[in-house]
Amino acid sequence: xxxxxxxxxxxxxxxxxxxxxxxxxxxxxxxxxxxxxxxxxxxxxxxxxxxxxxxxxxxxxxxxxxxxxxxxxxxxxxxxxxxxxxxxxxxxxxxxxxxxxxxxxxxxxxxxxxxxxxxxxxxxxxxxxxxxxxxxxxxxxxxxxxxxxxxxxxxxxxxxxxxxxxxxxxxxxxxxxxxxxxxxxxxxxxxxxxxxxxxxxxxxxxxxxxxxxxxxxxxxxxxxxxxxxxxxxxxxxxxxxxxxxxxxxxxxxxxxxxxxxxxxxxxxxxxxxxxxxxxxxxxxxxxxxxxxxxxxxxxxxxxxxxxxxxxxxxxxxxxxxxxxxxxxxxxxxxxxxxxxxxxxxxxxxxxxxxxxxxxxxxxxxxxxxxxxxxxxxxxxxxxxxxxxx
Amino acid sequence: xxxxxxxxxxxxxxxxxxxxxxxxxxxxxxxxxxxxxxxxxxxxxxxxxxxxxxxxxxxxxxxxxxxxxxxxxxxxxxxxxxxxxxxxxxxxxxxxxxxxxxxxxxxxxxxxxxxxxxxxxxxxxxxxxxxxxxxxxxxxxxxxxxxxxxxxxxxxxxxxxxxxxxxxxxxxxxxxxxxxxxxxxxxxxxxxxxxxxxxxxxxxxxxxxxxxxxxxxxxxxxxxxxxxxxxxxxxxxxxxxxxxxxxxxxxxxxxxxxxxxxxxxxxxxxxxxxxxxxxxxxxxxxxxxxxxxxxxxxxxxxxxxxxxxxxxxxxxxxxxxxxxxxxxxxxxxxxxxxxxxxxxxxxxxxxxxxxxxxxxxxxxxxxxxxxxxxxxxxxxxxxxxxxxx
Numbered sequence: 167x168x169x170x171x172x173x174x175x176x177x178x179x180x181x182x183x184x185x186x187x188x189x190x191x192x193x194x195x196x197x198x199x200x201x202x203x204x205x206x207x208x209x210x211x212x213x214x215x216x217x218x219x220x221x222x223x224x225x226x227x228x229x230x231x232x233x234x235x236x237x238x239x240x241x242x243x244x245x246x247x248x249x250x251x252x253x254x255x256x257x258x259x260x261x262x263x264x265x266x267x268x269x270x271x272x273x274x275x276x277x278x279x280x281x282x283x284x285x286x287x288x289x290x291x292x293x294x295x296x297x298x299x300x301x302x303x304x305x306x307x308x309x310x311x312x313x314x315x316x317x318x319x320x321x322x323x324x325x326x327x328x329x330x331x332x333x334x335x336x337x338x339x340x341x342x343x344x345x346x347x348x349x350x351x352x353x354x355x356x357x358x359x360x361x362x363x364x365x366x367x368x369x370x371x372x373x374x375x376x377x378x379x380x381x382x383x384x385x386x387x388x389x390x391x392x393x394x395x396x397x398x399x400x401x402x403x404x405x406x407x408x409x410x411x412x413x414x415x416x417x418x419x420x421x422x423x424x425x426x427x428x429x430x431x432x433x434x435x436x437x438x439x440x441x442x443x444x445x446x447x448x449x450x451x452x453x454x455x456x457x458x459x460x461x462x463x464x465x466x467x468x469x470x471x472x473x474x475x476x477x478x479x480x481x482x483x484x485x486x487x488x489x490x491x492x493x494x495x496x497x498x499x500x501x502x503x504x505x506x507x508x509x510x511x512x513x514x515x516x517x518x519x520x521x522x523x524x525x526x527x528x529x530x531x532x533x534x535x536x537x538x539x540x541x542x543x544x545x546x547x548x549x550x551x552x553x554x555x
Numbered sequence: 556x557x558x559x560x561x562x563x564x565x566x567x568x569x570x571x572x573x574x575x576x577x578x579x580x581x582x583x584x585x586x587x588x589x590x591x592x593x594x595x596x597x598x599x600x601x602x603x604x605x606x607x608x609x610x611x612x613x614x615x616x617x618x619x620x621x622x623x624x625x626x627x628x629x630x631x632x633x634x635x636x637x638x639x640x641x642x643x644x645x646x647x648x649x650x651x652x653x654x655x656x657x658x659x660x661x662x663x664x665x666x667x668x669x670x671x672x673x674x675x676x677x678x679x680x681x682x683x684x685x686x687x688x689x690x691x692x693x694x695x696x697x698x699x700x701x702x703x704x705x706x707x708x709x710x711x712x713x714x715x716x717x718x719x720x721x722x723x724x725x726x727x728x729x730x731x732x733x734x735x736x737x738x739x740x741x742x743x744x745x746x747x748x749x750x751x752x753x754x755x756x757x758x759x760x761x762x763x764x765x766x767x768x769x770x771x772x773x774x775x776x777x778x779x780x781x782x783x784x785x786x787x788x789x790x791x792x793x794x795x796x797x798x799x800x801x802x803x804x805x806x807x808x809x810x811x812x813x814x815x816x817x818x819x820x821x822x823x824x825x826x827x828x829x830x831x832x833x834x835x836x837x838x839x840x841x842x843x844x845x846x847x848x849x850x851x852x853x854x855x856x857x858x859x860x861x862x863x864x865x866x867x868x869x870x871x872x873x874x875x876x877x878x879x880x881x882x883x884x885x886x887x888x889x890x891x892x893x894x895x896x897x898x899x900x901x902x903x904x905x906x907x908x909x910x911x912x913x914x915x916x917x918x919x920x921x922x923x924x925x926x927x928x929x930x931x932x933x934x935x936x937x938x939x940x941x942x943x944x
Contacts, residue, residue, distance in 0.1 A: 167794055167797040168570070169570025169573065170570060172566075172569065175563075178560065180558060180813070181557070181814075375797070377777075377778050377781055378774070378778045378802045379801075381773075382805070385771045386767070389767045408556040408764070409764070409765070412767050412813070416771070416810070421810070424569070425569065
């Protein structure tokens, strides 16, 4: 096991009606002038925004609003948010929505207290401080409600890049599974895929002797395998929604990833798909992950056999563990198909002829690599895209 | 799933040599005058105390010391610590040791900033505030390094009682598995039993639809089943020690217990054993838990069958699930015996004739009950003690 640090100081408020406590927690964590940041119409139409505003008013907290966050959130709105916060002397950002709204809120929070261009952080500059961010989550997917990460797309060149730091961890996050019940099946499945992908990125490691985090990873995956089909069948199944929503947080606050090298190349490979076609991140991951697994499997056949047996319930083929490993990948594909996810370029609407462009945009050049389980060159990535055709 | 709140803001620093960072983290979390609080000679003899002091000096942090914490820590030393902190204007408590030192440090931290008798908190008064506590952990067991709980024994009447609150969560905890390698096998096994018991208390619940926390509980238990025999065989197995140490934190910061009713009667029943005979808490739990399980099993045969299959690897007896449930309890007993734990009054050195006294001290009276999975009366508890003979 590697040395590590783990810090997840977010205060989680989970359950029915919890959004009505938003004002109480903004106050507890020192907010007096709030930017409410959100996406599209559903937050407004459902009455959620009104309930959140009412809870702020109840505590006497002043606020301004900025809606319009899009999936794969853009830098343009971040600049707008930073300007608004400075003008209005905002001291707390409250994101209401899914990972996109939260990621955009984090970018604004870091940008407001920084003299330069916030995009510097997405080019690798360390984030020293940020305004406090609270969240009211409406989609179980990105895990941004419990993480210190944020992913933003820069319109110029459609560059999709991530930034992170302790200062970006939300001070509180409100998770009401009821709010996810109106989500269409496709988006629910995209979110579920994203959650599982966050575990895969951590599970496939060359670090030895990490049984506790292996088992915790498997706990999240087993939960998803049981609960996701239940919400696809019945979108109003509160308990299945609740299990998925909490699994989504656990999958990404890094509890299941400490003490081990993590890979994260599949996320990078996918980012080019969603940046180019503006497809849902989860759908892109459903296409990329089985291809990546097939490409890297031989790095550690027994680890792939382990997930096949422990998560997918395969019988171990002791005479030929590679068969078990392959069977696990097949079961993942069947699972993704069964919940309505694409597993190929064709199903996603991506084009073979764009592969060279996507590879180039990853910027690996002649000698660069990405990922740690297997260090992938540009040629390897091209092969993975082709395996996903 | 029940509504819940989850807040685990402790900064964890895990791995080899991490105790040398104690000073850095005391500084980060605002300490300028520290009470170092510890137990017996091993912390001194091993040189750990000197390394911690050196790290404080390096940061220019002043400190005073109070050693002498005993297993099942006593109120007398807490009063002494409170007095010392006030006299020396201490603003930060650093516990160096196991759960006893940490629990004692938490009691002092709450007592220093309280006008009344600190024991009020252990009689049920809510803890509003406390000095910040940091820890350098030397035993994987109590989980106090990540919890807001503290258990203290009052000499007068040997009353063992718990208190808890958000203010008692350590601000940082340093976990170096190397520090646990010198621990004798018996104490290692006691600690492991305590860790598993923290999961059992949460696992056996009447709350339905809590798959994610079921699976997380099982993840911790599966890790223990694999790793504990390895450290009993080879005390210097760093990786096995590391997995157990992190499992001990996960078992008790309440991540595996949110959203469900928890039981905790076995801890109460055991407290009378360790208060009366001053036996190790883990050894007492090894005696009580199988008896408690046998007594309450019929409340939910399928839950007991589930743990038997998922954790103990039993084959499900579909014709007679009760047999599977019983087999799971038998496997637990065999496991405890294999790591050197007592599983009966006789092995522990407890006496049948003391049972009425222990039952009386629980203070349930005629109509009181304890526990939530099954609400136990004084008569039930007596039967459980007798099942453990």
